[in-house]
Amino acid sequence: MFAVRHIALAAAMVTAALTAHAMDPRFKDANGDLVADAPTDPKQWIDPATLVFAYTPVEDPAVYAKVWEGFVDHLAKTTGKKVQFFPVQSNAAQLEAMRAGRLHVAGFNTGSNPLAVNCAGFVPFTMMASKDNRFGYEMEIITFPGSGIDKIEDIKGKRLAFTSETSNSGYKAPSALLREQFKMEAGKDYTPVFSGKHDNSILGVANKDYPAAAIANSVKVRMEARGVVKPEQTQVIYKSQTFPTTGYGHVYNLKPELAEKVKQAFFSYNWEGTALAAEFNKAEPPQEKFMPITYKQHWQVVRDIDQAMSVSYACK
Known part of the structure; x- marks a missing residue:
């Protein structure tokens, strides 16, 4: 038996710094x-001969190079540019690549979006959604059957795996x-590992x-669909409210005409019969198209969490 609750962050974190x-x-x-405006001086625009595109490194980059191949070809055709898929190995590497001007179009995971926007000049404009505009994923805390962990409080004195410090759900x-809700501090009540x-x-x-x-359940669903793990191998003890999923966009100083073509590529992409559809339709809700978003609206809940965690978006 497991408990499924919802995070009431706005109420619970009023006193957070x-x-x-x-x-x-x-x-x-x-x-x-x-989000960062495009430079007003055309001399500050970039118009690279080859566009570099990267998908967030939440899973095996080798798997997703093939999944994104059809979209990369469509992006190249729409923009008239060569497009290179960049298999980044970490959130930090992806952020640094865009900040340094080596990455032009990307999908940043939920938690990395604010840092990418404020530090690297990322301009997110779309995310995956179902045909009827449902989107997002939930953070889950999972264990394995027989672990002795049946509720959150049972994690006390044990290890809890996180992904990386930039991850929202991880x-x-x-x-x-x-x-805030369980009064459990890392390093004191449980041992964090990454x-x-x-x-x-x-x-x-x-x-x-x-x-x-702590994981994003959208990743788990896709791994189960591929047979990498079996549903009976894990058990959910906590499920959060819904968060926005990976945000896709371009670097702020991309030549405006080129930036518009990048947007056009996302919104004109035909998902039917593609590797992208085969992979992401497995999610719940199914991810079947690219839906327009705004960072200001759709990432509000994530920024609220960051404020509660005293997260700084200052570039290091």
Whole structure:
């Protein structure tokens, strides 16, 4: 038997310390949409011969290079540019690549979006959704049957696997939950360990290497659909409210005409019969198209969590 609850972050974290989320000084936000404006000086625009595209490193990059191949071809045809898929190994590497100008189009995971926006000049404009505009995923804390963990309080004195410190569901949301709702502090009430990726955490629990882990259930669903893990290998003891999923966008200083073509590529992509559809239709809700979003609206809940965690978006 497991407990499934929902995070009431807004109420639980009223007294949490807030940190100013200042955008890097090199960016401007004249219209107040919380993302960097394109430079007004055309000399500051970039128009690369080859567009570099990266998908968030939540799972095996080798698997997703093939999944994204059809879209990459469509992006190349729509923009008239060569497009290179960049198999990033970590959130930090992806962020640094865009900040340094080596990454032009990307999907950043939920938790990394605010840092990418404020530090790397990322401009998210879309995410995957069902045909009827349902979207998102939930953070789950999972264990394995027979672990002796039946509820959150049972994690006390044990190890809890996180993914990386930039991950929303893999670190920030569960850390805030444990601290604010269950009065459990990392290093004192439980031992945090970091697996690096959601699939590592899920496999670690399924193989009984970790007694518990905080993960994005969308990743688990796809892994189960591929037969990488079996549903009976894991057990859910906590399920959160719904969060926005990976946000896709471009770097702020991409030549405006090129940026528009990048947007056109996402919204004109025909999913039918593609590897992208085969992989992401497995989610619940199914991910069947690219839906327009705004960072200001759709990432509000994530920014609230970051404020509660005193997360700074300052670039290091």
